[in-house]
Amino acid sequence: MSDPSSVIDDLHEESEEADRLVARLGPEEWGLATPAAGWSVAHQIAHLAWTDHSALLAVTDGDGFRALVEQALAAPHTFVDEGAEEYARLAPAELLARWRKGRAALENGLRSAPPGARFPWYGPPMSAASMATARLMETWAHGLDIADATGVPRPPTDRLRHVARLGVRTRDFAYGVHGLTPPTDPFRVELVAPGGELWCHGPEDAPQRVTGPALDFCLLVTRRAHRADLALTADGPDADRWLGIAQAFAGPPGSGRPPKEGGRGGQGHTP
Structure with missing residues (x-):
C-alpha cells in the first residue's frame, strides 16, 4: 500500500x-x-x-x-x-x-x-x-x-478488510512461530465481507483454499474464537493445517480457548 x-x-x-x-x-x-x-x-x-x-x-x-x-x-x-x-x-x-x-x-x-x-x-x-x-x-x-x-453488540464493518489481509499475509509467520516450515505455494482465500461482496487473496487456481465469512476469518487469526465455532472451510491439507495455527499478531502462539458449545467462543489476547 x-x-x-x-x-x-x-x-x-x-x-x-x-x-x-x-x-x-x-x-x-x-x-x-x-x-x-x-x-x-x-x-x-x-x-x-x-x-x-x-x-x-x-x-x-x-x-x-x-x-x-x-x-x-x-x-x-x-x-x-x-x-x-x-x-x-x-x-x-x-x-x-x-x-x-x-x-x-x-x-x-x-x-x-x-x-x-x-x-x-x-x-x-x-x-x-x-x-x-x-x-x-x-x-x-x-x-x-x-x-x-x-454486553454491547459490535456489528462487523468493512474495516475488517485490513485485518483479513493481515491474516493472509502472516501465513508464513504463523508456521514459523510453531516451528514449522511454511508451504511454498500460495493459497486462495475467499471471504464474504460484511456487506456481501467477496474479498479474494491468492491465485484462483491455487489447490489449497480457505473460504467463509470475513468476520470468522478475522476472529480466527486474532484468536478471538475457536475454529470449531466458525464457518470456515479448508480445502487441502496445508490449508487445513494453517487454520489450526493462524495468527496475525507478533509474539509466541497462545494456547487459545476450547470451543464453546452452541455459540462463538472468545479466545485469549493478542500480545
Whole structure:
C-alpha cells in the first residue's frame, strides 16, 4: 500500500468505536472480566495504550524502542502482561486520557512519516501502512473483548478488510512461530465481507483454499474464537493445517480457548 492514509483513517474510526465502549463506563465497570483470562476492561485499554506507546517509539525514537525490545527479550512470556498490568493500575479517567493522547500522537506520527519509511518492530520492520494495520487489528480485537464483557453488540464493518489481509499475509509467520516450515505455494482465500461482496487473496487456481465469512476469518487469526465455532472451510491439507495455527499478531502462539458449545467462543489476547 503506497499511500497509508486510508488505513490510518480506518484505524482512527476503529479507535473511536472502541473509545465509545469505555467512555460510558463507571469506575467499577472497568474491572469487569473479559474473555481474556485474567484481563479486565482496564487491562484491555491498558494494553492498547501500552502498545500504542511502543509503536510511537518505533516511529519516532528508534533508540527508545530498541530498549523496549531488550526488555521483551529478557522476559518474552511476561513482558506484554506486565505492561498491561502497569497501565491497568491507573485510575480509569487517567488511563483513558493516556490512551487517547498516545493514539493521537501515533496517528500524527504515521501520517507525517516519510514515504517509504520503515520502522522497527518485534517482528520484521514495518511501513506506516503496516503499522497502522497492525494497530487496527489489535484495536478491533481488544475492542471485541470489551464489547463481550459489557454486553454491547459490535456489528462487523468493512474495516475488517485490513485485518483479513493481515491474516493472509502472516501465513508464513504463523508456521514459523510453531516451528514449522511454511508451504511454498500460495493459497486462495475467499471471504464474504460484511456487506456481501467477496474479498479474494491468492491465485484462483491455487489447490489449497480457505473460504467463509470475513468476520470468522478475522476472529480466527486474532484468536478471538475457536475454529470449531466458525464457518470456515479448508480445502487441502496445508490449508487445513494453517487454520489450526493462524495468527496475525507478533509474539509466541497462545494456547487459545476450547470451543464453546452452541455459540462463538472468545479466545485469549493478542500480545
